[in-house]
Every structure is written in structure tokens, then in C-alpha cells.
Amino acid sequence: MQTGIRAKLLEAFSKADGEFLSGQKISDYIGCSRTAVWKHMEELRKEGYELEAVRRLGYRITKKPDKISSNEIQLGLKTTMMGRHIHFEEIVSSTQKIARNLANEGVEEGTIVVADQQTNGKGRMARVWYSPKGTGIWMSMIIRPNLPVNQTPQLTLLTAVAIVQAIEELTPLKPEIKWPNDIMLNGKKLVGILTELQAEADQVHSVIIGTGINVNQKIDDFPEELQSIATSIFIETGTVWERAQFIQMILLKFEGLYSLFLTQGFKPIKLLWESYAISLNKKIIARTLSGTIVGKAIGIDDDGVLLIETNNRVIERIYSADIDFQ
């Protein structure tokens, strides 16, 4: 099918928003014959779309396949900035690496990089993020806030809130946030977030926020060593979810929170974050690059830094660590 006609056809259905569209209306919209429209509909069926045809009413899409592409993400996207430029590839080494280069080239704020598969996806501290084909959301967002460098960790927390809100909006799940960058369900990892920056001394040039979201993996899709510590939205709900719809919702939630952050600072984000956090008021072990700290997580400060009260009542500020509960 020609990409132009396919996009037009999907656009027509997207505008109809679940209502029936007559064959005539469709052929007028696209500018081709009803026979041609019928052929294109058959193509959509083959791609996994479920179409309902009712005499006199016409057609409607009852189910989209879980397929991502620039088109799928763009159609129905309600943001004004986030995701307005989409760099989609079927397979990449890492969306983060591509996004870094695009940021360096000066692409517009809100540009996103999405892939159906990553062969070398990375989490925090250059750890591997397992990113198999056609199952999860492997996405990097490029933003250019006018921020000092030390405030960028706040954007990791903001992104965690946006993703939790998107999941709550679309599913019955209630995910929780484990400081700094993991979203958990029933004690297993559902989402990882990696925030990177390009900056000079006191001036951020760009922030590149990578997200790995396990959406439609079955338990057997995970390597054995991950099966006890990772989960997916499918595993938790028993339903296959449309990744493109999730991406749209995440971008929308992110855009709202980011705009709040730019106008009112981190405080409102901090309150939201704390309402989803599981790390707080618990005895934790924080493993940092420079050593291990044991104590009670008492909160995050206005920079987004974790505060741990140690046994001898000293408050330690933790910028980056792996956290376990005691």
C-alpha cells in the first residue's frame, strides 16, 4: 500500500474517533475510488487491524494491531511539542545513542527517537537493558530546558511521574516508583529511565531521557535471570496493549508536567513523585560509586536528591545509587 494513502486512511478513521465512516466519505477524503478504498481496507486487515463493516453505516476500526511507526504515534497525538518530530526505526543499537547525535545536530525540542527493537539498549551506569523486538517501548525524548546542570536529576523524577500517570490512565495497574529511576509492580521492574545531558559549566544544552517500558512481554520472553525481577504490563493484566497509544499518553503526561515544572519549579512535581514513591520511610541500603550507605530514606530534597538518615543521625545526600530494602 502507498504510504500516503495508508496514512490518509488511518487519519480518516482517527478523526472519526470510533464512529462509522461510509465508503463514500472515505473515498472522498482520500481522493480515490471505493474499489480502491476496499483494497486498502483489506491491506489493513492483513496488517492486523480489526475492521467492522455495517451496511449503510460503513466501516470502523475496532482494534489496531500493536504496531509502532511514526504514523501510529502521530495519529491521535494530543501534544503541542512532545513527539511532534519522530525519528522511528525498526531496529537500532540504542535509541539513546541516536538521540544524543540528533541533539548534537540541533534538532527541535520534543523530538523523540523510538525503535521497535534495541540490540544494545542501555540503562543507568551502562548496564544492559533487554529490549526485544515488538514488545516494549524503547524511546528517547530530547528536551532543551534552560536549567543549571545540577537540576537535571529532577527530570528523571518528573518522567517517572509521567509514566506512572500514563499507566494509571490506560490500565487498572497502580505502579510505584523506586528512587531514582525505576517503576515497579509487585516488587518487579516494569520501567527504567535513564537521563543524560549535554551541557557546559552551568548551562544545559540538551537533556536526553531514555525510557524502557516492558509492555507486551510474556514471562518466557524474558531471559531466565530476569524472570524473577522483571515484569510487563501484559504479565500484570493478561491483555496485549497498544504501544503507540501508551507512547501518546506518556508524551501528553510528560508535556503537562514539564510545562508545570518550567513555570512553577520542582515543588509540585516533588509532591506528585512522593505520592508514588516506595523508597520513603523505609530502611534501605544505598550502594553508590564511593561506598555503601545504610539508613532510613527520609525524602528527596528540592534538587531531587535522596536524603538518607544514617544510624548515627547524619543526613547523607545521595545523587546516584542502587537501592535495596533491608
Added chain:
Amino acid sequence: MQTGIRAKLLEAFSKADGEFLSGQKISDYIGCSRTAVWKHMEELRKEGYELEAVRRLGYRITKKPDKISSNEIQLGLKTTMMGRHIHFEEIVSSTQKIARNLANEGVEEGTIVVADQQTNGKGRMARVWYSPKGTGIWMSMIIRPNLPVNQTPQLTLLTAVAIVQAIEELTPLKPEIKWPNDIMLNGKKLVGILTELQAEADQVHSVIIGTGINVNQKIDDFPEELQSIATSIFIETGTVWERAQFIQMILLKFEGLYSLFLTQGFKPIKLLWESYAISLNKKIIARTLSGTIVGKAIGIDDDGVLLIETNNRVIERIYSADIDFQ
């Protein structure tokens, strides 16, 4: 001339270190006839090398042209890491931009990008840095220190010390450092330094240090608006200098200070920096992104941050600013 033979010939002279080399020795070293050697020497003359030929003693190079290339930089370079990988181009938009991409690709620590001309050289805050052909040192160095993000401004100060030391080693000049990133001579700007980083929350991936050094510009080479505020080593000494030799000396000084920094921290660098600083103990006006601060510059702290005591005795910490003296 074949690049291989040319490099071999220059290498032979470099090893001889100013002593005469007989034609026989040279032809043995390169592995070609004395007639061929003679032809190659003529080529070098055409490129601007001055060669002295003395019967029975042989040849020596008395003057190299001020030409930069990977070869010129590598021959005689005394470092073990800095500049061991050289990415040289005649003309680039900005060495910093190329270096950022190379850093993203994972090149080795110590890799440098050097150009003979920049069409879009940048200083701090995306300001233009005038970088005409064949006159200055337009260089970006890539390093990968295991540092938290907030310590990277220290590397700007370290680089300033390295460049001042290199200039003092090679010329009779006594440059001074104006916080944070300018090297001055007689109140005019000689060198600019731009430090950028690629990082995640608490972990630097790479630091890219760009330097613009005015070496052989005549006063008329500067655009009119720069003539009263910029200077070059040529303008201050009346002599044309070999840029490749400067680059070698800067890399050597940088490597020494960087190694000191990694083993002993910022303290010894801070002492050196303060000995060259002109901003200290003077009344200054600091223009920052968030406003203007007037007061006395009382020093830098252990992070490399400038401390200003305002008229009402408050100490302000300045991460980034333009500074003028009152």
C-alpha cells in the same frame, strides 16, 4: 610525495633532534635511494621547511613551516595518552561538534580534534569564536574522568593552567587567567576555553574541552570590533610561532596536570590557578543568567566555583558569569 615516506623522513629528523643526518643514514632509515631522499627534501623545502645542507655532515631542518596536520602534531609528541589519537581536518564548522560526536561513538580518552579553520567556532554560551584559517589553535580534547558532574568546571581551570604553562615554556610572555575561561595578555583576550560534558545524573561519560588560541594573527587579521579586545602571541612577541609545537606542549602540560588532578584532587590545581588569576581580590561585576552581582572576588572554592563577597557581606557562589572589573 607519498605520505609514508614523508612521515618517515620527518620522523628521522625529529629523532635527530636538530643534529645533522647524513644522506646515507636517511636513505637507510627510509629504505630508498639517496637520489630519492634528495627529491623528498626538495618537496619539504617547497612546503616551507628550511633545510641546511653541510658537506660531510648531511642535512638538518632549521625551521619548520607553521603547518598543522596529524603528522606535525604526532612527531615529537611526548605524552602517553593526550593526542595519541588525532582527528585533523583543514576546515570544520566547529571542532567541538565533531568531538561531541566522536565522544558519543566511544573514541579513546585523549583523542583530540584539530582544525586549521573553523567556520562556526563557538565560545561559552554559544557565542561566536573567530577562527580564521592557518592562524590559531582550534582544538577539542576528549577525556573520560570518573567524576561527579559538579566537578567538571574544575577541568576548565585546569586547562587554563596547562595553556598558561605551555605559553610560558615556549615564549617570554606571562599570560594571566580571568575566571572562568579566558587567558589574557595586557588586558586583551588571547585564549578561550569551553568545557562541555556528556553525562548521566551523577556520572560523567565524557568531557570535551575546546580551546581557541590566537597564535599567529596580525592585528589586521581580526575583525575591527575585536581589534581592541583580542590579541595573539604574534602580536605580543613579533614572531611567528609553530602551532604544532604549541599543541604538543599544551597536551604535555595538560596530561601532567590531569594526572595530578586524578590522583590528588583539585587542591594542587587550585593553588596553581590562583597564582595566575587576575580576578581575585578585585571589585568585579558578574553578569549571570539570573542577574548581576557586584562585589569583591575573594577566591574559588574546592569545586572551582567563584566566590564573591557582596557589599552587604553575603558570599555568593558563581558557577558561570561574564566578569568585568569595576
